[in-house]
Amino acid sequence: MKKYFSYIISGISLGEFYGLIISLLFSYIYDLNNYVPSAPTFTNHFTRPLNAVLVSVILWGLMGLVFSLGALVFKIENWSLRKRTIINFIIYYCGFTPLAILAGWFPLNLINWLVFTVIFVMIYLIIWFINFYSIKQDLKKINRKLNDKL
Template identity: 35%
Template sequence: MKSLISRIVGGFIIGMMIGQIVQIIISFKLGQREYMPVVDHFRSFFVSETAAVIVQILLTGIIGVTFATSSLVFEKAKWSLLKQYIVHFCITALVWIPIATLLWMPNTSMSTLIFFISFLSTYVVTWVIQYMISKNDIKKINAAIRSNQLEERDDE
């Protein structure tokens, strides 16, 4: 329980920090040398800029919590690695894509599609890298087991 709470709190804080960094990057691109606390289309949903900033901070915190807690699926030993990644992808995509689209992307079908393809591509690359690392780790473990078994036979 303590681990889950620390994941939630840590994820929320990290999500908020990354959200602010993203907003600074967007400000450099769109802000004409001025800091934009929120993008204009997101600001338009609120009666004040302060309310928009508060909601943006909460939403980026939710993204952080999602990534921090969804990694728990990788602790399901009975699930295959593929199933773990599919479940993790679905959870993170269902939260990340709508929130990030709402906060930072232009409101068009094409921009949402491009954003989804970008997320999917990044996820696939990450999965391939993790798969290769896991495969290498398994080879090392199997080699250590075989080596241990040979030593035990020699001792007999």
């Protein structure tokens, strides 16, 4: 139980950290005089900028939580890699998409949702293949060490 609580706290913290860093970067990239936590379509929903920041922090924490808890799927050893990947993808996509919409990252219409989905799938696949290759290399090293001892 303590381990899962640690995942929750870590996920929320990382989500808020990355959300803050990305929002700061975009505020500088767009050469804004004032910090904005998200796109104008999001921040315009609030009467006070502080409320927009508060809601953004909550959304970032929830995003971090989704990704942290979704990663737990890969700890289930009796599932195949295919099953873990599919379940992980579903958790990430179904958890992250509504939060991205609420954060105002893209307007909710069919074209933008399809573009978001294509980008999401591409990023997911890139990260998955990088992790797969990295784990494969680690296994080769372990097997070489075991063979050298025999």
